[in-house]
Amino acid sequence: MKALDKKLWRELWDMRMQALAIAMVIVSGVGIFIMSLSTLDSLYETRETYYRDHHFAHVFASLKRAPLSLVKRIEEIPGVDKVETRVVAYVNLDVEGFDDPVSGHILSLPDNSRGLLNQIYLREGRLPEPGRDNEIVLSEEFVQAHKLQPSDTISATINGRRKALTIVGVALSPEYIYQIAPGAMFPDPLRYGVLWIARQPLATAYDMEGAFNNVTLTLSRGTNEQTINEQDVIDRLDDILKDYGGIGTIARKDQFSNRFLTEELKQQRTIATIFPVIFFGVAAFLLNVVISRLIRLQREEVATLKAFGYSDLAVGMHFIKLVLLIVSLGVIIGIGAGIWMGKGMSNIYMVMYSLPYMIYVLKPQVIIAAALISMAVAVMGTLYAVYSAARLPPAQAMQPELPAKYHTTLAERMGLKRWLSQPTRMILRHVERRPLKSLMTTLGIAMACGIIMVSGFQEGSINYMVEMQYGLSQREDMIAIYTEPTSKRSLYSLQSLQGVEHAEGFRIVPAKLQFEHRFYRAAVNGIQPGGSLMRLLDTDLNIIELPKEGVVLTDYLAEMLHIKTGDMLTIEVLEGQRVTVQVPVVGTAKQYLGMNAYMRIEALNALLKEGYALTGALLSVDDIYQRDIYAELKEMPRVAGVVEHDSSIQSFYDTIAETILFFTFISTLLGSSIAFGVIYNSMRIALSERNRELASLRVLGFERSEVAYILLGEQALFTLIAIPLGFLIGYGLCAYMAFQFDSDLYRVPLVLGMNVYAFSALVVLLSSIVSAIMIWRNLAHLDMVAVLKSKE
């Protein structure tokens, strides 16, 4: 080994704790970079593979009923490749020993087939025998949630008739990666499932023999001459299905489950961009201060080396090598940590979403990028210090550095001076002498504080959404969803059930909402004015009174359509007479989930040119009778499904508890690694810079604690300023993420409870205390005799 390299290793060993603290920050940066990008790639790859292998459709449409002969016309639409028709129904389910309302979608399967399109992934068991009306394949999530297995039986109310169904297979479907009941807020595998059954018996039950009520299709790959226009196909299909009660055709990108997954990927991308930037920034800053200090300590050695004939480049490379060694350590551990976290995240996604498998993808580019970015950032961070070391003429470098110049600080000049002890003045002056470094140190600690806050933000937002949606707006205990629009009288029979305190009917109509050239498919909700169960709230949580005419839109929907109160909204109803009308927008409602239009139920029914009809009812019930009421509802042929919120919210919390814990763990780990990295390094450097001063004070009779005050007081000051600043940064980060996560599916409210602030402050304080303890032990070894023997 060359002498210079020996020096390198020895120095690295001497500063091992500092090197480790910096490496930790790099580990965090590289780790989170690789974690998010590999999770992103894995999700994409898994989704693509799954979609491709299982022929996930490109276009989806539901309708009332159409004869199979229509298929030919659909196939003739230019650009259409394969077409599959199905019978689909929403049904009430019953699992023995589980009393809560359970509902599900039941889908037909062609004979001896996993389907032509949207093929199911059969995890276990077999397909139903053709024609058997008592054999089903059941979605895996549901099976797992209820601890069922093949050969177990559940029952379903199929078109009003209760039927026992034997599970013969367990499956997943690309169509139901995200499984959520209509009207529900969260996925709840205990209370919602997907079933597949042979086509013929299902068709018979719903009077769909030789007919269908659902069609999906794939598009042929565009040839050179003609590229397939998806929207064109959708419009033509809509046109064909219009006469058969079509309720709107959607593209794959609007398919519910796919949409959720896409949003998740978007979130993942946001995480993959902001966090590594912060970590790499902090790492660059740390390397810069540490290497600058090292070089300042080595001025004379550098000069001596140069006097002996080492070139600027050789001297510069010497320090760059040191930096790269530290970075390499961080990168190597970071890659390991990133892969570990990436796999953990991917698995969480696999379970959270119903994915049959997860293809973990770690692209070499990602690793190379992580390594190159870290190295580049680190070298950039230290380049200036190295450059000035390499450029220093030997004669000048041999001279000791001039004594540091200090000034009285602003605080003292403002008249605070007489209140400040000498040690306190030392702290303030030292802080003010290096304003940039002080600022960066404070900023670094603040970043740590902010990052930790991000973990708490998720939970607060969800709590707030639930409180807003179910505490204030939707206050029913149960929703009964009808099989088809039913007269107002149905409400009376519900009200007459023992234990029902109050019932409010509602009408939901699928529609295309349009303003200027922008449109969105949504449901128009007809609700009872002045109702106590369904209330619309404005931004200040005041109840909005629905006027006789006009429509209230979810605020986000109004924004999306660029429509304001007073503008005329075009509503194209996708059902029944398919009327198109113009209705004034009379207000917007604050809603975090979904996007809807609301009208008075009479006004809506009048628009539809139909009599007063309901598609469901909201019930508030006495807790004691909840089970009984549910049992009775299940027996009602008109009621297709029952949704109950409280228990599904609870089960949602249970499902995400682990995920939230994982996120909290990771972001706390990351945050504290930054906090520790910044605080420990800055203390170490301060100790090295002020070693002489502090030892001199010890000689003069200062206690270790009094000397520690001067050194640690400075850091305490940084930390105390950093915490409120960190709160601001954390708030900003959360706000940015909330903003990025917003979509028409959901908006993330920015709710940060006191506990979030307190926790992040606590972690930062603990990190500084740990650093302080380590420095305190160093202070015991201040060499008083040595500092007297030498000039600086």
Next chain:
Amino acid sequence: MIELQKATDHPLDENVVFHVHGVTKIYQMGEVQVRALRGIDLDLYKGEFTVLLGASGSGKSTLLNILGGLDSPTEGHVIYGDRDLTRASEKELTAYRRYHVGFVFQFYNLIPSLTALENIAVVTEIAQSPMQPEEALRMVDLGDRLHHFPAQLSGGEQQRVAIARAIAKNPDVLLCDEPTGALDSKTGIVVLQALQRVNQELGTTTAVITHNAGIAQMADRVIHLADGRISQVDVNETKLAPSQLSW
């Protein structure tokens, strides 16, 4: 307040400030032992101005550091008043330095972030019956440099601030390790005058290390060290004023 423990087995003449008895100091440098002091017996008296002379490496600084409670001997005892420094704990030694000793060093060791006045205040703030920092600065003729930072003072001025800092707490002993080592003769004399004035006006027991035999002429007693031992002790019948010294 933490005070030193009484040394019961060493009754002292009340004029003796330091009683050094059989002190050796061995530095262990890996395999090699360096014997810096090899059995020192010495008494220093109240109000006395002593000069320690000796070749480089003879053990002067080691002895002074032990007297000042910065280091402890390998063997032997150092009795200060009626207390044994060699038995004192780290905390007791800190208190000893804080309340009883004033130090002046070759390289001044001022705090760069504090002004001249504040460098003194930093010590008087923690002392028991200090003088006013301004008064200490006046004693070393620096009454007009109160608000200068060390970087704005010459070497001689810095050293005089260091002396003011050492005397401001009204210490019982003043220990100076080559206070003029980094200064030219003219400034050196100004610094020595300051030391002598303190010694005469306040009666502070003063020990000064120097390489410069000329300085010995202003001392009451001159102690010669050679190779870790006291080789000779001279008592000056007539002391010279610093201005009369041949440098």
